Amino acid sequence: xxxxxxxxxxxxxxxxxxxxxxxxxxxxxxxxxxxxxxxxxxxxxxxxxxxxxxxxxxxxxxxxxxxxxxxxxxxxxxxxxxxxxxxxxxxxxxxxxxxxxxxxxxxxxxxxxxxxxxxxxxxxxxxxxxxxxxxxxxxxxxxxxxxxxxxxxxxxxxxxxxxxxxxxxxxxxxxxxxxxxxxxxxxxxxxxxxxxxxxxxxxxxxxxxxxxxxxxxxxxxxxxxxxxxxxxxxxxxxxxxxxxxxxxxxxxxxxxxxxxxxxxxxxxxxxxxxxxxxxxxxxxxxxxxxxxxxxxxxxxxxxxxxxxxxxxxxxxxxxxxxxxxxxxx
Numbered sequence: 001x002x003x004x005x006x007x008x009x010x011x012x013x014x015x016x017x018x019x020x021x022x023x024x025x026x027x028x029x030x031x032x033x034x035x036x037x038x039x040x041x042x043x044x045x046x047x048x049x050x051x052x053x054x055x056x057x058x059x060x061x062x063x064x065x066x067x068x069x070x071x072x073x074x075x076x077x078x079x080x081x082x083x084x085x086x087x088x089x090x091x092x093x094x095x096x097x098x099x100x101x102x103x104x105x106x107x108x109x110x111x112x113x114x115x116x117x118x119x120x121x122x123x124x125x126x127x128x129x130x131x132x133x134x135x136x137x138x139x140x141x142x143x144x145x146x147x148x149x150x151x152x153x154x155x156x157x158x159x160x161x162x163x164x165x166x167x168x169x170x171x172x173x174x175x176x177x178x179x180x181x182x183x184x185x186x187x188x189x190x191x192x193x194x195x196x197x198x199x200x201x202x203x204x205x206x207x208x209x210x211x212x213x214x215x216x217x218x219x220x221x222x223x224x225x226x227x228x229x230x231x232x233x234x235x236x237x238x239x240x241x242x243x244x245x246x247x248x249x250x251x252x253x254x255x256x257x258x259x260x261x262x263x264x265x266x267x268x269x270x271x272x273x274x275x276x277x278x279x280x281x282x283x284x285x286x287x288x289x290x291x292x293x294x295x296x297x298x299x300x301x302x303x304x305x306x307x308x309x310x311x312x313x314x315x316x317x318x319x320x321x322x323x324x325x326x327x328x329x
Contacts, residue, residue, distance in 0.1 A: 001308075010232040018083045021194075039235060039244070044298050051310060052111055055097065063109040064090070067138040070110050070145065072099055077106030080322075081154035084110045084117055084142070088220050089157050089165060091303065092313040092320075096155070099321060105153075110142055116163045117156060118188060118199045119143040125186040129178025136191050143203075144232045147210060154207060155320060157217030159306065160262040163188060164196065169258065169306065171250045175224025177305050197265050208271040215323045216266060217316070219259050220308055223250055227302040229296045249291035250285045279308075 055063040055071065063071035081100055083093045090111040097107045115123060115134035119142070123134035146154065162168065166187045168177035178184060188196050207214055227248060234243040259280075266276070283301065284292035295301050301312035308316060 001281060002018060027105075036207055037249065040298055041295060041300060042232060042235065044300075045195050045280050045310075046227070049093070049303065049310075050307065051094045051313065052087055052113075054094050055069075055111075063111065063255070064204045065112045066109075067112075067133075067141045070108060073107040073109070074104065075106055078099070079102050079106065080108060081105045081260060082108045082110060082146060082149070082152055082154045084146075084154055084156045085217070086093075086111065086115055086158040087113045087307060089155070091307045092197075092217075092316050093311075095310065095313050096317045096320060107151075108145070110145070114159075114185070115139075116158055116160070116200065117142065118196065118203050119198065120192050120194065120203075121188045121190050121199055124189050126183055126299065131186070134247045143206075146207060146212070147244075151211050151213070153213045153215065153324060155215045155217065156204070156227070157219075159222075160219050160266075161222070161258050164261050164265075169222035169224050171222075171224035172254055173215050173224075173251065175250070175305070177222070180226075180305070190237050195233060201265065201269055204269055205271065208269075208273045210268075211273070213273045213275065213327050215275045215277055215320055217320070218266060218276065218280065219262050220306070220316070221250070221283050221292045222258070222306045223248075223292075223294055223302055224305060225294075226304050228300055228304070231300065241319075247288065247291075248294045249288060250294070252290050252292055255280060255284055255292055260326050275327065277316070277319045282312070282315050282319075 052064055053062060056073045057063060058075075061071075083089060083096060090113070093109060093111055097109065100107055112133055117139065119139045120136055121139065122136050123131040125131050142232060146152070157161070162185055166185045168181055168185060170176040170178060188199075190196070190199055194202070204214060204216075225248065230248055231244075234246075234248075238244045280292070283294075287296075293301065299311040300309055303309050
């Protein structure tokens, strides 16, 4: 009898546990994983997906690393605008494309990851091999496309401090991108024995003297931490510490040190057709003196450790559109 009673209790306990698990699963599904319990910043739609993957042509093909048949939107627009650069520029490209099409521009997308627009150079990867996308052959194709166009507006930028230093970012406060990526970046090698800085300066001046108007997007602040993951981890560990109550920021002086060489190079290019946009002025030394913000109380500004989210891309594009209106005036 005792064995029968014990077996019945065990069966009853299993049935109760199964019932409770079923109820819990139902509630999780019904409440979308208890999403409403998350803080507002993790519930808000900051647009954390990699935006450059969202840009597709009419055939549904992604406008990414296309050198022979680049994407063109609004082909009958009043003037050519080229959006040219790496994944940092690719992150702001979808929102920028949409807003420029609304103003009846013909939009050309030339974006490619981990690559600088510097014709006559090959990117050498860490395995000492020439990159199959970022190389002198493909960069020459882009140069030809740009030179065939007349009096266009070119929006140009990229992660210049990475390309000049070949070093991933270390915020010196625990966020070291090199540890995440397992090493350093490659480097750019000239086919004509040019220094990279001289080659970049020449490539920009060649476009300017061809009567193009260039909007140079200065470097977007790097972070070192994967911002969305860090915010979530801080919130999950809230019973152990108060980190979830603190803003995730980086040192503005570290940003200036990291970007000194890049700013000096870009500042040295002087031409009437050159306009400049400074994204760091949105994030750094503004609301928090001496610090660069990665989010506010509602939205996250980065998709990962360095790419701007959809929300912050809109803020950067506000600056770009302001310069375009200056050009048109």
